[in-house]
């Protein structure tokens with residue numbers, strides 16, 4: 001039997017942050033995670049109330065809008081001050097691990113360019129990105145969208161066609177180009193996913209080929225949109241080197257999963273947790289809990305995992321950060337929605353017709369996005385009020 005001060009269930013953004021805080025405060029902390037969290041699928045930008053939960057309109061001033069949310073909304077429950085403190089803490093934490101963010105200012109969201117060449121509101125983005133808003137001119141002469149020949153997870157033509165229709169790039173030539181890298185079959189290039197390129201581009205032959213072709217296509221007066229293909233712990237170092245050697249302006253876009261921009265954050269959190277002395281139990285699932293009643297209050301006495309079977313893991317505190325449907329923190333069957341470890345109460349619409357949506361990944365109202373909008377509506381002005389909305393589920397990332 002293992003005994004800890006704190007056991008955190010779930011190794012996504014929320015679980016890692018909770019576990020790092022706990023370990024840094026001197027508590028003996030374990031993090032149990034059955035798999036990678038949604039960061040491996042994420043853009044690598046950190047959203048703060050990017051969209052109005054009710055209307056889906058993008059929100060420009062998220063901290064002002066939090067006060068208008070329904071009382072049950074996680075941001076409202078946590079409060080503006082704690083949300084800001086948590087974001088500051090997170091930013092410093094990953095900065096110390098070599099992942100740097102920037103933003104328009106601490107109060108407003110900006111637009112980031114998605115892999116499809118559409119815009120999405122977000123609060124802070126990794127440093128090799130342009131921060132667009134509705135009014136400030138960006139000053140680029142052209143937009144060069146650089147695809148990599150044979151890389152199926154980023155289509156430069158599609159992105160360029162959509163970018164050309166954005167208000168922000170009106171009247172500016174948007175040109176897709178294709179970078180051809182030397183064949184490197186022995187280095188995993190057959191699979192041609194972002195993670196394979198990250199590995200292969202460590203080879204100076206391939207790196208130089210990428211750099212030299214970019215220099216042929218673009219000048220320092222252009223914006224170069226590049227799929228994120230540098231990662232594995234030192235992605236931003238490689239981008240800094242590429243920028244220094246070419247003097248080009250880069251905007252890294254996430255690719256289809258695995259998304260190196262998100263993986264960079266996940267790796268940074270992993271390093272921070274182990275440096276803080278935490279114990280990582282990866283690849284194991286928490287399947288049930290032992291509950292005991294003390295003075296008419298039920299407490300978790302221990303948890304059982306798939307690998308440890310009958311031997312409970314004990315702690316004085318347990319943190320559930322198992323995410324949503326995507327990570328099986330919530331499960332839906334034909335007749336119910338439930339939380340599988342503790343059987344916690346879940347509030348969900350009664351009728352199952354309302355359990356799903358035509359859009360992929362928008363079960364949580366606070367994390368819906370506007371990928372289907374080529375030109376999103378202008379940001380909400382300061383005076384706009386958000387309507388209360390229904391929030392259901394258990395994931396939160398602060």
Ligand SMILES: Cc1cc2nc3c(=O)[nH]c(=O)nc-3n(C[C@H](O)[C@H](O)[C@H](O)COP(=O)(O)OP(=O)(O)OC[C@H]3O[C@@H](n4cnc5c(N)ncnc54)[C@H](O)[C@@H]3O)c2cc1C
Nearest residue numbers: 010011012013014034035037038042043047286322323327
């Ligand atoms: C695909 C996707 C992309 C997103 N992109 C962005 C983005 O670009 N920017 C942004 O700001 N937000 C994004 N979000 C929203 C945001 O990432 C999530 O709200 C946040 O990362 C969720 O973190 P989490 O730790 O709560 O959950 P998750 O990241 O889902 O992590 C939950 C973890 O718990 C583990 N787990 C579940 N059940 C158990 C169990 N029984 N035992 C042990 N482990 C368990 C899972 O394996 C997983 O590791 C995205 C969400 C999704 C789903």
